[in-house]
Amino acid sequence: METTAAPAVTREVERILRVDHAGEYGAIHIYRAQRFIARRFYPDIVSEFDEMLAHERGHFRRFDEILRRRSIRHCYALKLWALGGLLLGSFAALLGRNAIWVCTYSIESTVLHxxxxxxxxxxxxxxxxxxxxxxxxxxEEEHRDKGLKYGTSPDxxxxIFWVVRRATEFAIWLSTKL
Ligand SMILES: [Fe+2]
Ligand SMILES: [Fe+2]
Structure with a gap:
């Protein structure tokens, strides 16, 4: 079904597409950074990130195709999300194996909401x-469940969970504005 609805509805659908497209772009960069660091310090979990990255790239392509076909612009802050994703992913990965999974759980549970x-x-x-x-x-449910399964939540x-959750919510909110 095409977006033939009222302008307010069309704008909301466009916002959703833009946010999800930007979110997938950010997720690709978070997991790329985590995979990069995991290759050196936690090689046993690299295959998990290969799989999650393949998923996020597929998600991104799906939203990208719809945006292009409908001639809807992408979020202006796409490059910022790439940089933010790399920084967030690196920050969590450098804090250790558990932090990687807590970060994953935090991001994915926020996204699923x-x-x-x-x-x-x-x-x-x-x-x-x-x-x-x-x-x-x-x-995304599978990613969240992996985060929950492999990560622990001591104090x-x-x-980290709350910092990442707030950062993810902020990125989502800002993507609706840009
Ligand atoms: Fe995704
Ligand atoms: Fe995901």
Missing amino acids: HLGWQLEFLDLHDREVFDAVQSIQAD AHRC
């Missing part, structure tokens, strides 16, 4: 974008 309300909205207004968002949900990592 947003996908939830997006799906409720899109279900009523845009079938194609609904299908795109729904298609990434299972992968030091609870702090």
Whole structure:
């Protein structure tokens, strides 16, 4: 279904596409940085990041294709999210193996919360974008569950969890404005 709805609905669908596209771009850079550091310090978890990176690249391509086809501009801050993703991913990875997974759990659980309300909205207004968002949900749940399974949450990592959650929420909020 094309976005033939009221302008406010069309704008909201465009915002969702832009945010998700930017989010996937950021996720690619977070996991690239983590994979890079893991290769040197925690080689046993590199294959997990290969798999997650492949998922995030696929998600990005899906949103990128829809944005291009509908002639919707991407988020102006895309390059900033790449840089932010590299910094956040490196920061967490340098704090240790557990921090990597706590960071993953924090990002993915925050993202899934947003996908939830997006799906409720899109279900009523845009079938194609609904299908795109729904298609990434299972992968993001798998990433969140990996983070929960492999990461532990002693006090030091609870702090990382909240810092990453706030950073992710801020990035999502800013992506709706830029
Ligand atoms: Fe993703
Ligand atoms: Fe993910």
